[in-house]
Amino acid sequence: MSETAPAVVRSAANPQFKALRLLAQDSTAWRKQGRVWLEGDHLCRAALARGVQPELAVYAEFCPAEHRLPAAKTLVLADPLFAAISALESPARMGFVIAVPPAPALDPQAPTVVLDRLQDAGNVGSILRSAAAFGFRQVVALKGSAALWSPKVLRAGMGAHFGLSLFDAADPGLLDALTVPLLTTSSHGGDLLHQARLPWPCAWVLGHEGQGVRAEVDARASLRVRIGQPGGEESLNVAAAAAICLHASAVSRSR
């Protein structure tokens, strides 16, 4: 006997569909619901690979069986309904709803990235990817930064969220608990990054796109370095600067 195929939701008035649409489209709904929507195979597999269990798997009606991933509960949407909640140009055919993982205790000695009021979701997501790639373990987003679990940051993070301990909307006082040295970049002083002796582990602080790192946080830095820019511009994008700094730490550690 074959299993019964699940019922397909075809009405936009369906309450489960409406809750899902809110989660996918309202950038603050995740905070109220304590859950996030992961669209697409890549993000969902990244979550599964790190042991995250989805509360719900959602499939478009015509998502082939071989593209479906294991989940305790399943919702099947008619294709137009799935497309209506999609944020991708080519809508994926599946997604997960997962509970926001609880923030663990801060590890005072872990390699860390601190975000000081970064505004752009794409920048935050890119920095999470660089942090995971270069062996950093935790990311502290100080209050005023783009929310780490917002749909846009999740998409830009491409799964990096699930390999890091994340501290969202953190109070700057949390930095007191870190025993690793704080490092900042400066456009007007300090050693050149490629000549500096970088400590490991450490905590890199990346600041607001326009204003940089605020003075109170910068004052805590053990080391300030600058990225030499022979083109004469002091105008790197913050996620580009972050990638260069985090890579430099990974290289200095391997020497």
Next chain:
Amino acid sequence: MSETAPAVVRSAANPQFKALRLLAQDSTAWRKQGRVWLEGDHLCRAALARGVQPELAVYAEFCPAEHRLPAAKTLVLADPLFAAISALESPARMGFVIAVPPAPALDPQAPTVVLDRLQDAGNVGSILRSAAAFGFRQVVALKGSAALWSPKVLRAGMGAHFGLSLFDAADPGLLDALTVPLLTTSSHGGDLLHQARLPWPCAWVLGHEGQGVRAEVDARASLRVRIGQPGGEESLNVAAAAAICLHASAVSRSR
């Protein structure tokens, strides 16, 4: 005798306003009109600093006189009309309309960045900034990449456009004219970037966010390097990878 203050446009039916709104909001209008809209003091000053003469300066009515920049022709918009064409969360109070600078002849020996079908405007803008910062002179965007002069790429470029020779929607055959060696990144082979001997000048090729550099272009590479990622992910954002590579070239040149 004081000068006569210019008339303030207050109607959304004004033809000059309508043309401007199209330029600011339609991502392809710049190509048809051969002109682009630069919003905000930073972009406009970057253009002026590189000798670009605006066709038209546009001010919100309450933009103070000391914030106005020199231009041959001026248009003053009632504040709500200016806000209606703004793409910024906090609308700037001024902007320029400039003619798209004509593409110069390709310099076969200049340090170059090649974009192979990059899709995301934020990534392209970030790479232009890194290119300008690290002493690269020209950027070749192969057909299928986000248009270099589109409003989103201009905003993300933060003025870097005006310090570079730009080749938009280029045919891959244009690469035949380059005499500098082509460099690509690879996730599965090649020397580690920080151990490689990087030639200068050179041309770095950055590829599509999902698919990377296409095989025909990769086949032209003189050197393939990989960025070591001790976190075990091969998942850097392409603009982050570009920043690391272009910085490495600038550092190797300075040694």
